[in-house]
Amino acid sequence: MAVNRTIHANEYGLPLNATQWLETHHASKASERQQMIRDxxxxxxxxxxxxxxGPGLWTPLLAEVVGAEGHILGIDISTESLVLARQRSNFSWYNSFVQYKKASLDRLPLDYGVADIIFSANVSQYLPEPVSVFAAMGPYLKDGGRLVIKDIDFGTLRFHNIDTALQARVFQARERxxxxxxxxxxxxxxxxxxxxLASYLHAAGYTNIQERTYTITRKYPLPQSYIHYIQGIADWFICEGAPHLSTDDVQQWWNCFFSEASVLQREDFVCEETEFVVTGEWHQPSDNVLQEVQIATISQ
Incomplete structure (x- = not known):
């Protein structure tokens, strides 16, 4: 999902939520993302x-599984991203069964109880109240329909050829x-x-919650898309002044990824991170429950 307000522009002047960044990130993990959808x-x-x-990067993967007899509705709050998504779709094989609309996640432009699947990738990290948003999405699903949330967790990120104490300080400082x-x-x-995510879906009222984890490992030599992705992330960890890191730690971290002796160019480079895909089923409340909710609402 593209976010209207820039979070951080890295040293290349590239906002980490901009289209180019999203495309680079997507390309660097293409095989794992294909597996996520198959699973x-x-x-x-x-x-x-x-x-x-966002700019429709997941659409081809989703279109493969729903097929031409299915339908995909892409929604986003960013007009720019939707324009790019439509352009990407215009001359594609899936154009006839995909459409895009501007909307927020908690107010989808469709009737209640019609969607089989609501899929959302790398969006929950930007939600201040994810439980409320997930709960608001539920009624748009058919009874037994599934909400699928995919996102990162940098608590799982590890660089095998960087000092572990430095990594711990950098990650803890960013989390704080x-x-x-x-x-x-x-x-x-x-x-x-x-x-x-699993606890959020449970709190939002979903059942039969399932969590799958995908460990993404990259070793030297690295494709350019992954180098660009990792350099963007490395810079992001020390952005906005890195108020909880010493100047020495910032410099050491920077040297690891951007100096002539970058760890990315070493034969012992290994990076691992785990991404999460969590699904939950939505069951529509009975008419009696709905009536009780309406009465309670009126009496307040």
């Missing part, structure tokens, strides 16, 4: 909502900063959200 076992002919679709920065006017962000 969902989405039925042909499904009506699927891509909630926070994310807990503080929203109070200083920055947009909300939780890059440790992946491992929390």
């Amino acid at each position: 969902l076992q989405i039925k042909k002919g499904s009506f699927l909502v891509d909630a926070g679709c 900063w994310e807990q503080e920065r929203v109070h200083l006017g920055y947009a909300f962000e939780d890059s440790w959200v992946g491992s929390k």
Whole structure:
């Protein structure tokens, strides 16, 4: 999902939520993302909502599984991203059964009880109140329909050829900063959200919650897309002044990724991180429950 407000522009001047960044990130993990979609076992002919679709990078993967007899509705809050998604789709094989609309996640442009799947990738990290948003999405699903949330968790990120103590200080400083920065006017962000998703779906009223984890490992030599991705992430860890890190730690971290002796160019380079895909079923409340809710609402 593209976010209207820039979170951080790295040293290349590239906002980490900009289209180019999203495309680079997507390309660097293409094989794992294909597997994620296959593992969902989405039925042909499904009506699927891509909630926070951004520039439509996941659309081809989703279109493969729903097929031409299905339908995909991509929604996003960014007009720019939706324009790019439509352009990407215009001359594609899936154009006839995909459409895009501008909307927020908690107010989807469709009737209640019609979607088979609501899929949302790398969006929950930007939600200050994810439980409320997930709960608001539920009624748009058919009875027994599934919400699928995919996201990162940088608590799982490890570089095997970087000093472990330095990594720990950098990661802890960023996690602490994310807990503080929203109070200083920055947009909300939780890059440790992946491992929390199952509990969020449970709190939002979903059942039969299933969590799949995907360990993404890259070793030297690295494709350019992954180098660009990792350099962007490395710079992001020390952005906005890195208030909880010493100047020496910032410099050491920078040297690891951007100096002539970058760890990315070493034959012993190995990076691992785990991404989370969590699904939950939505069951529509009975008419009696709905009446009780309406009565309670009127009496308040």
